Amino acid sequence: AQSVTQPDIHITVSEGASLELRCNYSYGATPYLFWYVQSPGQGLQLLLKYFSGDTLVQGIKGFEAEFKRSQSSFNLRKPSVHWSDAAEYFCALYNAGNMLTFGGGTRLMVKP
Amino acid sequence: EAGVVQSPRYKIIEKKQPVAFWCNPISGHNTLYWYLQNLGQGPELLIRYENEEAVDDSQLPKDRFSAERLKGVDSTLKIQPAELGDSAVYLCASSSRAASGLYNEQFFGPGTRLTVL
Numbered sequence: 001a002q003s004v005t006q007p008d009i010h011i012t013v014s015e016g017a018s019l020e021l022r023c024n025y026s027y028g029a030t031p032y033l034f035w036y037v038q039s040p041g042q043g044l045q046l047l048l049k050y051f052s053g054d055t056l057v058q059g060i061k062g063f064e065a066e067f068k069r070s071q072s073s074f075n076l077r078k079p080s081v082h083w084s085d086a087a088e089y090f091c092a093l094y095n096a097g098n099m100l101t102f103g104g105g106t107r108l109m110v111k112p
Numbered sequence: 113e114a115g116v117v118q119s120p121r122y123k124i125i126e127k128k129q130p131v132a133f134w135c136n137p138i139s140g141h142n143t144l145y146w147y148l149q150n151l152g153q154g155p156e157l158l159i160r161y162e163n164e165e166a167v168d169d170s171q172l173p174k175d176r177f178s179a180e181r182l183k184g185v186d187s188t189l190k191i192q193p194a195e196l197g198d199s200a201v202y203l204c205a206s207s208s209r210a211a212s213g214l215y216n217e218q219f220f221g222p223g224t225r226l227t228v229l
Binding site for chain 1: 115116152154156157160168205215217218220222223
């Protein structure tokens, strides 16, 4: 069975500091992986996706993520966080059955 | 291009009452999804439609939940009767088939926040 785990429920960083959100997955085949952001009262917005090829993928809003098959991880990073980045972030895995399996989410808070 | 539209955005009802949520997908998207998002958790798929056909409803609690997608466009999700534990956000998403046929990016609506008292 496939699963996605986001070990950190809450993370607080200072504005301007770097950010890394963790995501671990379990899947029997090559995964398609995604990061979504959800601001209060908003739907999920796709930040970036990994299908194959270069294991470092760039997304919108200055985010990037690195796929590490050996660690079953797909961590999201940003070099300098802005106050507007405060939101909930979800890692997700896509399977051939056209299903998205989401992690539990990480709520990011940004200190001024 | 308009995104996925959902209404109402918020709904407060008393337990045992019925409630319905409406979703209008992005024009041309043949696949529509309903997700349940409990507080502090990620979304979980309830049902997926390909045009008018429900192709995956294994997670839909059929004793009280029902859904329809007449004419393969708009969709309605209904709960009757609602229970306290149904308080959550109900998300709708839609997608079109990519050229490769392997992946369809899902676009999400803002959701309906249901509170059952």
